[in-house]
Amino acid sequence: MEQIVFGIGITALTGALATIAGSAEDTESNIGSQGDPNSQVQLAPQMGFVHRIFNKAVAGEPPAYGLWCALGAGLAWAFMAMQVNAVLAIVIGSVLAVLVQGAYATTAYLGRTASLAKFGQPVYVDILKSMTSVTMAHAFIAIFSVVTLSHLINGALGHPFPLPLLGLIWGIALGAAGSATGNPYYGKERQYQNQKFGAGVPISASGNIVRYAEAGERNSLDNGFFTHKIGGSASGICFGLIVFLELWRTILFEQISAGWGAIIVGILMILIFTVVDRYIEVWARKNYGPYTEAKVAS
Amino acid sequence: MNPTAMVVGVVMLLIILALCWYVSPGMGLMALIGIVVGGVLIGFGTHFVPVGGAPAAMGQAPGIATGVAMLAAGAGLAGLFGGAWAAEQGLVVATITGGVGGGLMMAITCMMVNFVYVFGMGIPSASGKVAKDPITGDTQAEFKSQGTEGHGLPFVSFVGGVTGGFLGGAGGTLIYLQLLSLYEATLPAVMGVPPAQVMPIAVAAAGIFAVGLFLVNAVLTAYNITGTIEGPHDPKFKRWPRSIVASAVASALCGFFAILIVAI
Numbered sequence: 001m002e003q004i005v006f007g008i009g010i011t012a013l014t015g016a017l018a019t020i021a022g023s024a025e026d027t028e029s030n031i032g033s034q035g036d037p038n039s040q041v042q043l044a045p046q047m048g049f050v051h052r053i054f055n056k057a058v059a060g061e062p063p064a065y066g067l068w069c070a071l072g073a074g075l076a077w078a079f080m081a082m083q084v085n086a087v088l089a090i091v092i093g094s095v096l097a098v099l100v101q102g103a104y105a106t107t108a109y110l111g112r113t114a115s116l117a118k119f120g121q122p123v124y125v126d127i128l129k130s131m132t133s134v135t136m137a138h139a140f141i142a143i144f145s146v147v148t149l150s151h152l153i154n155g156a157l158g159h160p161f162p163l164p165l166l167g168l169i170w171g172i173a174l175g176a177a178g179s180a181t182g183n184p185y186y187g188k189e190r191q192y193q194n195q196k197f198g199a200g201v202p203i204s205a206s207g208n209i210v211r212y213a214e215a216g217e218r219n220s221l222d223n224g225f226f227t228h229k230i231g232g233s234a235s236g237i238c239f240g241l242i243v244f245l246e247l248w249r250t251i252l253f254e255q256i257s258a259g260w261g262a263i264i265v266g267i268l269m270i271l272i273f274t275v276v277d278r279y280i281e282v283w284a285r286k287n288y289g290p291y292t293e294a295k296v297a298s
Numbered sequence: 299m300n301p302t303a304m305v306v307g308v309v310m311l312l313i314i315l316a317l318c319w320y321v322s323p324g325m326g327l328m329a330l331i332g333i334v335v336g337g338v339l340i341g342f343g344t345h346f347v348p349v350g351g352a353p354a355a356m357g358q359a360p361g362i363a364t365g366v367a368m369l370a371a372g373a374g375l376a377g378l379f380g381g382a383w384a385a386e387q388g389l390v391v392a393t394i395t396g397g398v399g400g401g402l403m404m405a406i407t408c409m410m411v412n413f414v415y416v417f418g419m420g421i422p423s424a425s426g427k428v429a430k431d432p433i434t435g436d437t438q439a440e441f442k443s444q445g446t447e448g449h450g451l452p453f454v455s456f457v458g459g460v461t462g463g464f465l466g467g468a469g470g471t472l473i474y475l476q477l478l479s480l481y482e483a484t485l486p487a488v489m490g491v492p493p494a495q496v497m498p499i500a501v502a503a504a505g506i507f508a509v510g511l512f513l514v515n516a517v518l519t520a521y522n523i524t525g526t527i528e529g530p531h532d533p534k535f536k537r538w539p540r541s542i543v544a545s546a547v548a549s550a551l552c553g554f555f556a557i558l559i560v561a562i
Contacts, residue, residue, distance in 0.1 A: 036355035036363045062368035159383055160501045168509065169375040173403065176364065176372025181410045183363035187355030189419050198420035200357030202445025230418045238410040242403050246380055249402075259387035259395060262380075266398035270460060273405040277456050278434075280412050284422035284450075290440035 007251035010156045014149040015244030018174075021145035022239030023232045025065060025174055026182035028138035030190075030231065031131060031224040032056040032105060034064065035179045037187035040209050042112065045121035047207030052124055054131040054220035056108035062175030064104070066168050068139065069146045072097035073167025076147050080163075090151060094144040101139045105132050131220050138224075146170050149243065157247065170243070177239040185231030190223050198288060245269055299540060307543040314550040322561040325480050330553045332476035336469040337515045337549025338542055343465025344370040344519035345538050347404070348455035348529040353447070360425050360448040360455060360528050362411055367516040369407075370466050373459075374512050376403040377467015382474055382505065389475055393468050400467020404459040408451055415450040423450030428531050433457060458529030470512045473549075477504035477556055484560040507556045514552055515545045 028034075031054060033041045038057030045051070059067075076093030080086055106128065113123045150166035153159045159166065191209040192201045213222050249269065253261035311334070318330045347370050350361025362369055381396025415421045424441035425431065426448030431438065434453045442448045451459070481500035486493045522541040523534045 036352040036365075039352040040356065060365050060368050062365070062372055159379070160385070161379070161382060161505050162498065162502050165502060165505045165509070166379075169379055172368070173372040173376045176369050177403075177407055177410075179364040180362045180369060180407050181414055183355040184357060184411070185414055185418050187352075187363065188357040188421075192356060199443035200421060200446035200449040202443075203353075203358055203447075204445055206356070206358075231414065234410055234414050234418065238407055241406045241410075242376060245402060245406070246376060246399055250380060250383055254384065254387075259384050259391035262384070263391070263394050263398050266395070266402050270398070270401050270405045273402075273409045274456065274460070277405075277409040277412055277451075278453055280409070280416050281423050281436075281450075281453060284416040285436065285441065288416075288420060288422050291443050292440050 004252065007157060008248070010152050011244060011247040011251055014152050014247060015240050017145040017149040018243035019236040019240030021142045021149070021174055021236075022178055023228070023236030024138045024141035024145070025061070025178040025239075026232045026235035027224050027228045028135050028142060029061050029178060030182065030186045030227045031138065031220045032135045033220065034061055035183040035186065037183060037191055040187065040191050040207060042116070043207040044209050044211075045116045045119040049208060049211060050119075050121050051209065051211045052127055052217045052219050053209070053211075053223070054109060054127055054135075055112050056105040056135070058108040058112065060175065061179040062172045065142070065146075065175035066172040068097045068101050068143050069150075069171025069174070070164050070168035071100060072143045072147045073150050074164035076151070077163040086151065086155075090144065090147050094140055094147055097143050098136050098140045101143075102132055102136045105135050127219060134221060134224070142174065146174055153247070157251070173242065174239055177242055178235040181238045182227065182231040182235040185234070186223065186227045190226050199291070304540065304543050307547050310547050311543075311550050314547070314554050318554055318557060322557055325483060326557045326561050329476040329480040330550060330557060333473050333511065333553035333556070334546050334549050336472035336476070337511055337545045337553070339465050339469030339472065340370075340374060340512055340515040341519050341541050341545030342538055343374075343462045343469060344516050345523065345527065345535050345541065346458040346462030346465065346530055347373070347527070348408075348451060348459050349526055350528075351526045353526075354449070357415070357419065357421055357443070357449040358446045359526065360423070360450060360452065361526060362407070362451070362459070365520070366523065366525060366527065367513065367520040370462060370516040370519070371513055373400045373403045373407070373463035374466030374470045374516070375509060376400060377463065378470040378474055378505075378508055378512070381467065381471025382501075385475060385478060392475055393471050396471025397464040397468030400463035400465075400470075401460045402463075404463030408456045408459045412451050412456070421449050423452045424448040425452045425455070425528060425531070427528050427533065432531050454531050455529040458531075461530070466512070466516075469515075470508050473511050473553075474504050474508035477507050480557065481560060488560050507552075511549055511552050514548050518544050518548055
């Protein structure tokens with residue numbers, strides 16, 4: 001019983017860390033335009049819309065976070081093997097991984113933006129200096145959270161995978177969940193704030209991203225501030241639920257019926273999310289209504 | 299479909315299996331067959347995952363706004379995490395546990411995607427590929443906003459995502475379990491150390507190979523569907539046979555090298 005209570009406590013802690021990681025990851029990627037909306041940031045100057053948006057997308061979020069989290073976890077694991085205190089080891093490992101992220105962000109921005117020189121897009125050094133440090137700060141929060149939850153899963157809950165491998169797996173899952181949930185909000189709702197609310201961006205409007213703020217030109221810090229409220233929170237809840245529920249069903253129900261308990265609870269949870277998803281879909285159809293008459297649409 | 303390419307693929311698969319039988323006729327061959335089955339499950343499962351890529355991020359096309367290989371990898375690796383934890387419960391339970399883990403990850407992600415579309419952006423789901431949702435019968439065209447190919451995740455895409463996550467998680471776990479049992483049995487003799495000492499190395503090596511094989515198969519499928527797919531109702535889904543052959547050959551080749559490290 002004591003073991004189960006301990007497991008539930010660790011599970012709750014990892015769920016909270018995952019929520020923070022998801023939120024920080026999405027905000028970091030939005031400030032750096034690393035998700036799929038980077039295509040519009042790259043396209044805009046080619047359509048004549050020169051901008052001051054940061055763009056460091058030379059890899060998708062999942063492989064990038066897989067690398068950074070595996071790096072942070074691997075270094076933390078090495079420091080712990082050298083008898084360094086676990087908390088200190090995780091912090092140092094995450095800091096070193098963030099230095100790699102900073103180098104990546106710098107070279108990615110310079111490379112991507114320099115390739116647009118023929119379209120008149122300048123490389124802004126002030127953007128490079130102010131945005132890179134902010135993405136590094138957010139990346140540190142995300143990497144630190146993932147390495148810590150991986151350490152808890154490995155050390156306290158007894159998962160067989162070594163720390164670097166857990167960092168890789170949860171880093172990729174973090175990037176996948178964060179990009180899936182957060183990208184549409186940045187891509188549609190922020191970059192195309194000039195388009196109608198409640199409709200997708202017409203393909204003919206591609207590249208015409210919003211470039212001006214209340215005062216002066218919009219930059220990526222404005223984008224991070226805006227998207228964090230819904231896109232970042234939703235990404236955090238998404239990744240938090242994934243980690244928490246995966247651990248919860250294992251810790252509480254794996255011993256029931258030789259492992260079948262965790263399977264049945266997992267299937268039940270999938271069914272619950274299916275019902276919730278269907279409710280959301282039907283709610284939208286009823287409340288937002290069709291864009292055109294059914295008989296006219298083709 | 300190119301019959302010649304399919305035949306060449308099957309012949310290559312048989313050659314690799316024959317080589318494995320020559321090098322390691324017992325456990326090695328059985329492990330390789332398990333790896334091929336796991337790889338095929340991953341490749342087939344990735345076809346179900348609804349991914350819209352960059353256009354989905356602007357609400358211009360349905361699906362999840364990220365890369366297909368990356369999303370499938372995220373779900374499958376979450377499944378592998380659960381399956382590896384349940385390895386002691388036996389092959390069947392661990393494989394299904396891995397599948398449920400992948401399915402659960404996709405169920406949460408797909409639900410949150412629709413949540414953001416509906417409550418964050420005010421956009422209902424609409425498919426661009428079918429007039430009616432094959433499962434619910436909901437008409438789609440009138441909910442498609444002007445100038446787009448659709449947006450969000452219709453119910454059939456949600457079900458496809460969960461199915462893909464399940465197959466990917468189960469396939470990844472199967473590969474892991476096959477390699478783990480092989481390494482546990484052979485590494486002590488190869489390295490000349492007691493079985494207890496070899497366990498962390500066996501777990502780590504099997505886990506890394508499982509992750510690598512997962513990415514190989516997911517990327518192969520991403521090429522097959524040219525980057526985006528709405529789910530099982532998408533016409534691109536019919537391309538799966540050639541991807542199955544490609545996944546089988548690629549998994550066999552990668553698996554063969556994973557077996558060679560203990561067989562030679």
